[in-house]
Amino acid sequence: MSSTSSVENSPQVLLEVRALTKKFGDFAANQSIDLVLEAGKTHALLGENGAGKSTLVKMIYGALQPTAGSIIWQGQELKIDNPATARELGIGMVFQHFSLFEALTVAENISLALPPQLRTHDLEERIATLSKDYGLPLNPHALVADLSVGERQRIEIVRCLLQEPRLLIMDEPTAVLTPQEADALFATLNRLTQEGCAVLYISHRLEEVKQLCHDATILRHGEVVAQLDPQEETASTLAQHMVGSSVHEVRRHDSHEAGEVLLQLLNLKQASDTPFGVDLIDINLQVRSGEIVAIAGVAGNGQGELFAAISGEQTNKDFDAVIIQDVSCGQLGINGRRQLDTAFVPEERNGHGAVGDFSLTENILLSRHAVTDGDVPVHKGWAGINQAELSRINSHVAQTYDVRSASVDAEAGSLSGGNLQKFVVGRELDRQPKVLVINQPTWGVDAGAAALIRQALIDLSRQGSAILVISQDLDEIFELADRIAVISRGQLSEAHAASEMTREEIGLLMSGAHEKPTNTASEGGH
């Protein structure tokens, strides 16, 4: 196939990647990748976390140098030394985590990133007209610190557009957008392809790929496993290609009985300690052995505060506000609660659930140092840290929960999002805790990893543990929960059996149908 492709080089083909390989040490992040991008088409790049999408894209953008293989731009083989070269060729990239200068204005940010010939005096006007023209309005004089995440992304897109790109690379652009903002972005991308620009679109959201993209390349373990037309596939067949087998259906074992109450919240009240936080108002909840209770709700309605109150990151004056296994622990700190055979997994995996600069074993020590579940403690007073035991736990977690990293004891921050999440969840599940509280278990995680994590949660509950899941993903909640409660503005609805609840009912509760008038509540609180 490679011998004919050069003959076939039609003027349509903008970029061709041949047998591109990138190795980090012995680990092949990309193995002999072939990819053809045509002008005027949107090409999806799909794959699980850690499949090598970012590595491939960084080589095309010049941020990484390939170990072997070639990149052919408009029929000419060339070397893209750095991002500046890529930009000169007409390759623009919108990063997933865009690095803007908060204290500078929109125009200043864009100006810093433009080549000299584009830094004209009318730059501010051009930003305003171009952004309006493409339906992404931006005020060039606004400070980035004052903008929403969606608006910040527009800055990156407009910066790329100013350079009149021939190829625009977008790395999971909708992850940070509201549905309305995403629609506006799709309109912009469609217009760009009509104008002859090629778009390389990385996404997890398969529906979106079907809606937007003309071709798709699917990577798995750093290799191309399929090149296909997403219009002819369903979301589930796409997912199959990504994961390699059909996505593991999460198995429920419905015949079970909830046992004794292991976690109880009694009139939990807590004033927020940050100016933009949510006060928790009279929260009551019971989680029994053998069941999963899920708390649904729109982001920012007190989920983080509730998690902190239950985990003990935020203690409560009222001893009985949180009762774990019959122990009133309102004033116990997080380690005291962990010692009650309880485990916690916070929402933010990098920075809260794990320290990015620390190795995996060090991260295990961080949440394990105070508890001795097995016979062998990981830390023993003056005897110091038991590195052997930590390594054993680490490799066990990596095996059981399929955590993929460049080396066995890599830095936590070097893992991809899905793998780090599997690690953080696996680290706690490995203890087989009697009570588990987990916030957003599969946020930003690909389908394969999500199914694995959900199955692990169900399995744990069926062994008799009580599990509380806080999630914003209704699909996940219906997949997992035996009972569902809804949080809205710091108030929690009564929990009902999942089988008796519909999405409509939950939607009503999310908008506050169960809320009591807040003035009586605050009278009680103060």
Place this chain on the structure above:
Amino acid sequence: MSAYEAIILTIITASTPLLLAAIGELVVERSGVLNLGIEGMMVMGAVSGFAMAQITGSAWVGILMAMVAGTAMSLLFAFMTQTLVTNQVATGLSITLLGLGLSGLIGSGFVGMPGIKLGYVSIPVLTDLPYVGKLVFGQDPLVYISLGLTVGVAYVLKRTRMGLIIRAVGQNHDSAHALGYSVIKVRYACIAFGGMTSGLAGAYLSLVYTPQWIENMTAGRGWIALALVVFSTWLPGRLAAGAYLFGGVWILGLYAQGMGMGIPSQLLSSLPYVATILALIVISTNRRLSVINTPASLGRGFVPDR
């Protein structure tokens, strides 16, 4: 010369070294570097300026030498903190200690010598104007240079691309690096500029303020300059106002003491720090203000490989 003219003159003379040292440190901190070595760079400027003026007989050659000495000290700091990525606080403190010690050694032969004083500007007609003539048109040249530097720094930071790059490097060195700017070169240049103005401030002390060499003659002015930069929330206009405010409080306090009003001198000399603490409190309560002005990378070392 009337009494009020004399008071204002002394205030200007007391404020100028603060402003000179602080305006350079402001640029340094805007680029994201915290140089606590101002005191050491100043005192090295003071001694080498005095010595060179003695040797050559020219105050201007002394001033030039002071700038070279301050820059040399700052380049040592830059090499340590930027190239070797040492801790900026520890390195800055050691530069101060090194400067104080080394200046004592260099200056031991010059103690007690009568100094050479830089003359005042004299412009025909203008300087002879009643009331304002001497104040506005009859200062020493360094006063005008300090004010010119302040205006220049304000303009460069706010209006020019160079200033934009300096602010960007101080805000987020990782992003600036990713965009292809050389964080370390920008910081070297800013640190050198800070060293130059600190040297100039030192020369002002030994060639204008009290034209002689006394060991440790900077007497904590470097630290006040450092406090002023924070007090000004990194804005040159406020920095100049702050420098003159502190200079004014200082001198008025001395007059008040002279007139027997019984204000403890320790209280007066602590005022700049009290004001700085208050400024920090005000900044920290206003997130928006702190995001806009505070260089977010301040004091953090930069390793380009990450």
